[in-house]
Amino acid sequence: MAKNKGQVMLMTVLVIGGLLLGASSIAGLLMVYQIRQSSDVVNSTKAIFAADTGIEWELYRLFANPGYAKPIMTNQADFSTIVYGTSTIKSVGTAGHSSRAFQASL
Numbered sequence: 001m002a003k004n005k006g007q008v009m010l011m012t013v014l015v016i017g018g019l020l021l022g023a024s025s026i027a028g029l030l031m032v033y034q035i036r037q038s039s040d041v042v043n044s045t046k047a048i049f050a051a052d053t054g055i056e057w058e059l060y061r062l063f064a065n066p067g068y069a070k071p072i073m074t075n076q077a078d079f080s081t082i083v084y085g086t087s088t089i090k091s092v093g094t095a096g097h098s099s100r101a102f103q104a105s106l
Contacts (some may be wrong), residue, residue, distance in 0.1 A: 043096035046077040050093025051102045054079035058089045059104070 050073060058081050061068050073079075077095035084090070092101045 040096070040098060043098040044100060046075050046095035047093040047098045047100040049075075050077035050079040050095060051091045051100050052093070054081045054091030054093060055089055055102050055104050057081070058083060058091065062086070062089075 053071060053073065057068070057071060057079075062083075075095070077093060079091055079093045081092075082090045087106045089104045089106075090101065091103075092099055
């Protein structure tokens with residue numbers, strides 16, 4: 001009987017250790033997802049402002065200066081624009097892995 005008590009204690013310690021390791025691994029994974037999400041908010045905001053810049057740039061080119069060069073953004077964001085005739089402008093801003101789009105109809 002004395003041999004069984006040591007085996008039960010060892011098994012209990014291993015099970016409790018495994019549960020704590022599993023719980024801390026899951027908590028760490030959730031923290032990584034939260035950190036990624038917070039950095040994506042920053043890139044999403046940059047992409048929104050880049051898309052807005054694209055709309056403003058095309059409107060300026062349409063009404064004031066058709067030869068105006070595309071602005072260079074200093075926050076590692078970029079945009080691309082598509083003009084449909086003279087009445088619709090679509091702008092897609094990108095930053096990191098985020099893309100946001102605006103469309104303006106005149």
